Amino acid sequence: MVSLLILLIPFFLVAVLNIMLKKNSKKFGKKILWQHRLFGYLFILYLMINLVQVGVPSWFECKISLNQGQPIFHTDNMNLVPFKDSLDITSILNIILFMPFGIFLPTLWDKYRKLLPTFCYGFTFSLIIEVSQLFTRNRTFDINDLIFNTLGTVCGWVVFNSLREIFYKLADKTVVKSLPSDTFISKLEPHLYIVIAFICVFFSY
Template sequence: MMESYLLAILVSMVLITIINIILNKKSSGKIKWQHYLFGDFLILYLVISLKDIVGFPTLSDLERKVMLGGPIFDPVLNFIPLSSGIEISTILNIIFFMPFGFLLPTLWNKFRKFIPTVFAGFIFSLIIEVGQLFTIRATDVDDLIMNTLGTILGFILFKILSIIFKKLSNKTMVEEYNKKDSIIKYGPYLYIGIAVISVFFS
């Protein structure tokens, strides 16, 4: 268990480092070390979230199900919002996604706007819920709503702290200067993709 955990973290961080080196060479602006540091925080958050908190399915999990003769696709669905009321898990889902909403605008200028950040939070949450169709966990519309709300609160927290720590927030950010830098706008999705792949094959 610990070995697969460390493998997922190691693989994802190596891949992100390679991508950042390539981006730094191609980018029109200088990418500062603070961006790399907070990028490491993001990839750690993503891997830990997928591997430990939400129990994202892995290849070995699916192989084990096949060997035991169990179904790979075993959905437990809930499409009724707040059907069980507000529980502790509801609050935890909000808190769980706050770092995501905070780190995206910390790292990328494009995500210092509300809509792109909330959309990315929704997409990450949707990936988690789709993954849970292949586990014993429930795919719940409440999770989508609360995770997106957590992203919004994280974004608001960033806006407040960026006023207090303006110099630092400018050092952590990268932005597009021209068409050569267009890959930068897909940064969060590269991080999510790498984390998902690293966890799935770990």
């Protein structure tokens, strides 16, 4: 029961975010369709699954380390040398895991329909994950993960653009266009999904 409630928290927070965005959009005559909100819920679900799979720190793990007098920041086994090891199944899985990230971004926000912003956001998101793993006991900062996660984001962007012509009607309904009159919260919307996912995963296990 508790696990179910914890799982529902990010969806509740996204619902609150949607209410705030809807109020702001009405003031400036900006229309946000229900398709955008639907894909937003799918996006937060994907982010939660992604963060659990890659292994970001949790409050429970930090609490155990503190109770045992162990450091919560670990720099052991950091790999800062690209391609030191040969390509393995983990690298391929990282690409696959981050492809949806590169698909969701241009699906939801038009500014990510350009490659450079998507690449930069994929790199930043992956870098945040890798740095956060320095606060875990069983994960390490790996430059290869950073590279292949970013590559996965770019591959997802390519897939979106390959299929965009087929699903152009749906893509036009899910996307929110950036306007000079956008409020601060509208500009922060893509980043708030990441913040919500990180906080919820941190306190969920």
